[in-house]
Amino acid sequence: MGANIKVTIWNEHRHELSNEKVAAIYPNGIHTAIAEGLEGASSVKFALLDDPQHGLTDEVLNDTDVLIWWGHMAHHEVQDEIVEKVYNRVIKGMGLIVLHSGHFSKIFKKLMGTSCDLKWREADDKERLWVVNPAHPIVEGIGPYFELPKEEMYGEHFDIPAPDELVLISWFEGGEVFRSGCIYNRGAGKVFYFRPGHETYPTYYDANVRKVISNAVKWAAPVNRELPVYGNSKPLETISEK
Amino acid sequence: MGANIKVTIWNEHRHELSNEKVAAIYPNGIHTAIAEGLEGASSVKFALLDDPQHGLTDEVLNDTDVLIWWGHMAHHEVQDEIVEKVYNRVIKGMGLIVLHSGHFSKIFKKLMGTSCDLKWREADDKERLWVVNPAHPIVEGIGPYFELPKEEMYGEHFDIPAPDELVLISWFEGGEVFRSGCIYNRGAGKVFYFRPGHETYPTYYDANVRKVISNAVKWAAPVNRELPVYGNSKPLETISEK
Amino acid sequence: MGANIKVTIWNEHRHELSNEKVAAIYPNGIHTAIAEGLEGASSVKFALLDDPQHGLTDEVLNDTDVLIWWGHMAHHEVQDEIVEKVYNRVIKGMGLIVLHSGHFSKIFKKLMGTSCDLKWREADDKERLWVVNPAHPIVEGIGPYFELPKEEMYGEHFDIPAPDELVLISWFEGGEVFRSGCIYNRGAGKVFYFRPGHETYPTYYDANVRKVISNAVKWAAPVNRELPVYGNSKPLETISEK
């Protein structure tokens, strides 16, 4: 684990092309800002919705240790066939980091088994993310909390399965709370949902956000072991009654 | 909770009609044997794969507090539209008890978000189910363990999310272990996976198996509260009157 | 489960006797206010710090299904021998509901295995408690959230083990969050930590607080089964290698 991690950043990349405010913040795309902040990856590739096969060819997926996912307005345009391929890679060990509005992506809903619905508000709320699991490597180097001066609000109830480990809880100026850093194992793969990152705010330039994503990449890298074998299986022992 | 629970038992009901050995054990179908052993339900309905809409009309589903599911050889024949309706009812509070080979049903895989694959063997293994959570209401009246003299073996790795609560672990004569009583919350609904019940054994006449299913029905009944509201949300009052 | 639940409410009962403000709110003690709001108990006893054996004689403990605990300024005066007795009863199935400043009680710290420390502030913060597990019986009849207009603030990091199930998260006016409804199994016993209830506020007259405590009493009642047996154990089977 750790030393040699190949990352692919998937981005919908539509808001940046159609909305001047977003384009001003992320002139080279959200994926580029995330990549600039990433530490600990041995290589970083980009894959975009409008690339052939959304950029997620077999070659790319098989050469990816950790996939980062940002999507929002075009979840429905992601082909089911590609979702299935990403899903199979996660079950076989690829790490997956789902950001912000990716909560409603096909891949996240498929891995969670719930609606992944939530409350939301675009009103420049201050967000403060509190660390509730100080032992977890995903918060290495992070203080007791960190703040984002303006963000979209996401509020409970967030319809997810109870996380295997809950690492961060957000406080919002408008009166809500949210489980903002959620860990899941799925098959041989690790999944991290991380809330911040609305397209109209410069969140992916924030040092704490970048640190959490970098930590998550290291944590989510595949464990080096044979995959489980399933199916019909001969007995290992025979029993006699005493 | 508890007093008035409407149960629907869904059964594929194919093995009983096509296999003499199974027909001899369950002449009136697995669903009937389960119903005979059920305590604590105020009403019990049956729904079968070959009924119109698989017996799961809106009327039936809306009038069901807890759905019990047995399927095996014809998972693929269950229409996606019906699966979607069952899924929506679970998220909105209906309890779901998935039995044995139902691990590969469309509804269970959709709720889990994993492959739900496992090892298996039909070789008359003895199974011994150990209670690992003595505080849980699902094992009320159950001893430290109970035995099934002959059963199909299911072995780890079982590709499920880590259960919210793990209640039973099976030991098998041939050398395997299995997480046999697994609890999940999904939305406002409760899900219980219970391993035993291969069609060629009289498992659903076993007193302990019946007790666990009866306990699970009481535990899985919906909690009486308004459903969560999602979507765009105004800020709340954030200041106390001082 | 459920029908016949004997509750004992333990109260330190010192603030009410020494502080005029508290005496005005709880003239008959916090324990009486909790008892008045309790639904679903078949009997309610009181036990106070200054009673002989703190009111927790063997007779009382053995006749208690669920123990509610409120303490604050005199945790250190609770005798270790009595704590040990309460602990043994929990491991053997007695439910325990720990309220507010009881987070620092000897019994809660012993059951948690952590420091149970937290941040706090007495400044009339508004508290809003959000339901994050809509399937749990402890929030039956509770809306998406409920508010307490003024309360002591408790903030993260709260040094507890990750709850087996997290049911409520608090938002505070001053900028903090807190895991306010936390569920644990310990041995055959169920434990619920519920945050609200500072002695200078009329919190135990609040309808939602009373509903949560009443629900918790029903949930925490012991499951009717034999206790686990430990120690030296003969083999159940004999193995031969095939």
Place this chain on the structure above:
Amino acid sequence: MGANIKVTIWNEHRHELSNEKVAAIYPNGIHTAIAEGLEGASSVKFALLDDPQHGLTDEVLNDTDVLIWWGHMAHHEVQDEIVEKVYNRVIKGMGLIVLHSGHFSKIFKKLMGTSCDLKWREADDKERLWVVNPAHPIVEGIGPYFELPKEEMYGEHFDIPAPDELVLISWFEGGEVFRSGCIYNRGAGKVFYFRPGHETYPTYYDANVRKVISNAVKWAAPVNRELPVYGNSKPLETISEK
């Protein structure tokens, strides 16, 4: 995390001196055999029960990233004051790996908050440990299962809190199962309980056992961050600049 891990192995070291069979297997002590199998530590120290302060002086503890603990017949001889020091170091981030009969050590019971009791038998049972969480770094390089030809049996019910993550389940020849690889966070520290290692068997020479312990050391190393701050706390800025 990872690169520079200082390990201390604590061993009771009594069986090896008083029992010829054990002395023949572990002539230089169990601690030496564990140390020989350890990969990934930058330094390894030993601390023994009969050393002054059991070898766990402030200097040693403050210079330890991960503490491995083996004890059995003399748990009661470990001074409470030293247990308290080890406990405080775990809460502040030191990793702790508790082996086999260490389940009944003072430090493990204190961290768990339960009796930690179990069933046991010394009868040369075959043990087979199954991986139930294929995504966890503690099973890197481990196959679907591994076997120990003869071991002491430990059986359920094991009176521990539900593990934060369950990694291994044991099958025993005599008919029992056991949760054999259990993960807990406590404060800023990580705790791993690993079942195998009865003193009369050469278990700590087994390649798989050594691999699991080495993986656990890497996983349990402290995360590099400031410790949480507790106590009285002023309100934070609650309004974004608009």
